[in-house]
Amino acid sequence: MILVGIDSALRDLENTGRRSRQRRWRHRIGWRQVAVQVLFVLAAVVFVTALLRHGQANP
Template sequence: MLLDGLDQALKEAGRPASHRRRWRCRFGWRQITAQVLYVAAVTFFVVSLLLYGQGGR
Protein backbone atom coordinates (compact mmCIF):
# COMPACT_ATOMS: atom_id res chain seq x y z
CA MET A 1 0.00 0.00 0.00
CA LEU A 2 1.18 3.52 -0.74
CA LEU A 3 0.72 4.80 2.82
CA ASP A 4 2.70 2.09 4.62
CA GLY A 5 5.47 4.41 5.82
CA LEU A 6 3.16 7.26 6.76
CA ASP A 7 2.98 6.39 10.47
CA GLN A 8 6.76 6.22 10.81
CA ALA A 9 7.22 9.47 8.89
CA LEU A 10 4.70 11.24 11.13
CA LYS A 11 6.46 9.93 14.26
CA GLU A 12 9.84 11.19 13.04
CA ALA A 13 8.43 14.55 11.99
CA GLY A 14 6.93 15.07 15.46
CA ARG A 15 10.17 14.41 17.33
CA PRO A 16 12.24 17.28 18.66
CA ALA A 17 15.33 18.28 16.71
CA SER A 18 17.68 16.68 19.23
CA HIS A 19 16.45 13.20 18.26
CA ARG A 20 16.85 13.75 14.54
CA ARG A 21 20.09 12.89 12.82
CA ARG A 22 22.22 15.97 12.62
CA TRP A 23 24.26 16.76 9.52
CA ARG A 24 27.92 17.21 10.34
CA CYS A 25 30.32 19.23 8.27
CA ARG A 26 33.21 17.13 6.96
CA PHE A 27 35.42 20.13 6.25
CA GLY A 28 37.81 21.36 8.89
CA TRP A 29 39.12 24.88 9.21
CA ARG A 30 42.52 23.81 7.85
CA GLN A 31 41.02 22.46 4.65
CA ILE A 32 38.90 25.57 4.16
CA THR A 33 41.93 27.80 4.80
CA ALA A 34 44.03 25.83 2.32
CA GLN A 35 41.34 26.06 -0.35
CA VAL A 36 40.90 29.81 0.18
CA LEU A 37 44.65 30.34 -0.12
CA TYR A 38 44.75 28.20 -3.26
CA VAL A 39 41.94 30.17 -4.89
CA ALA A 40 43.62 33.45 -3.90
CA ALA A 41 46.97 32.32 -5.36
CA VAL A 42 45.41 31.18 -8.64
CA THR A 43 43.39 34.39 -8.91
CA PHE A 44 46.51 36.50 -8.24
CA PHE A 45 48.46 34.55 -10.86
CA VAL A 46 45.78 34.94 -13.54
CA VAL A 47 45.33 38.65 -12.82
CA SER A 48 49.08 39.22 -12.93
CA LEU A 49 49.30 37.43 -16.30
CA LEU A 50 46.48 39.56 -17.68
CA LEU A 51 48.08 42.78 -16.44
CA TYR A 52 51.49 41.75 -17.77
CA GLY A 53 49.95 41.03 -21.17
CA GLN A 54 48.32 44.47 -21.29
CA GLY A 55 51.53 46.26 -20.31
CA GLY A 56 53.53 44.64 -23.09
CA ARG A 57 51.52 46.24 -25.92
Protein backbone atom coordinates in the same frame (compact mmCIF):
# COMPACT_ATOMS: atom_id res chain seq x y z
CA MET B 1 16.45 -21.36 -0.50
CA ILE B 2 18.83 -19.59 1.83
CA LEU B 3 19.91 -17.09 -0.84
CA VAL B 4 16.46 -15.61 -1.38
CA GLY B 5 16.66 -11.84 -1.00
CA ILE B 6 20.44 -11.67 -0.85
CA ASP B 7 20.61 -9.24 -3.79
CA SER B 8 18.38 -6.71 -2.08
CA ALA B 9 20.21 -7.19 1.22
CA LEU B 10 23.56 -6.52 -0.46
CA ARG B 11 22.16 -3.43 -2.20
CA ASP B 12 20.79 -2.12 1.08
CA LEU B 13 24.12 -2.76 2.78
CA GLU B 14 25.99 -0.98 -0.01
CA ASN B 15 23.67 2.03 0.08
CA THR B 16 23.96 2.28 3.85
CA GLY B 17 27.76 2.22 3.60
CA ARG B 18 27.73 5.00 1.02
CA ARG B 19 25.51 7.20 3.13
CA SER B 20 27.65 6.78 6.22
CA ARG B 21 30.82 7.51 4.22
CA GLN B 22 29.24 10.65 2.78
CA ARG B 23 28.21 11.80 6.25
CA ARG B 24 31.71 11.20 7.59
CA TRP B 25 33.26 13.00 4.61
CA ARG B 26 31.14 16.11 5.15
CA HIS B 27 31.84 16.01 8.85
CA ARG B 28 35.61 15.76 8.40
CA ILE B 29 35.95 19.01 6.41
CA GLY B 30 37.56 21.31 8.92
CA TRP B 31 38.93 24.80 9.15
CA ARG B 32 42.35 23.71 7.84
CA GLN B 33 40.91 22.41 4.60
CA VAL B 34 38.81 25.54 4.19
CA ALA B 35 41.89 27.71 4.82
CA VAL B 36 43.93 25.78 2.24
CA GLN B 37 41.16 26.08 -0.33
CA VAL B 38 40.84 29.82 0.27
CA LEU B 39 44.60 30.25 -0.09
CA PHE B 40 44.58 28.23 -3.30
CA VAL B 41 41.80 30.33 -4.81
CA LEU B 42 43.55 33.52 -3.72
CA ALA B 43 46.83 32.37 -5.30
CA ALA B 44 45.04 31.45 -8.54
CA VAL B 45 43.33 34.87 -8.69
CA VAL B 46 46.61 36.68 -8.05
CA PHE B 47 48.35 34.60 -10.74
CA VAL B 48 45.66 35.23 -13.36
CA THR B 49 45.60 38.94 -12.50
CA ALA B 50 49.38 39.12 -12.89
CA LEU B 51 49.16 37.41 -16.28
CA LEU B 52 46.46 39.80 -17.47
CA ARG B 53 48.40 42.85 -16.31
CA HIS B 54 51.58 41.57 -17.94
CA GLY B 55 49.70 41.10 -21.22
CA GLN B 56 48.36 44.67 -21.10
CA ALA B 57 51.77 46.16 -20.27
CA ASN B 58 53.49 44.61 -23.32
CA PRO B 59 51.51 45.38 -26.50
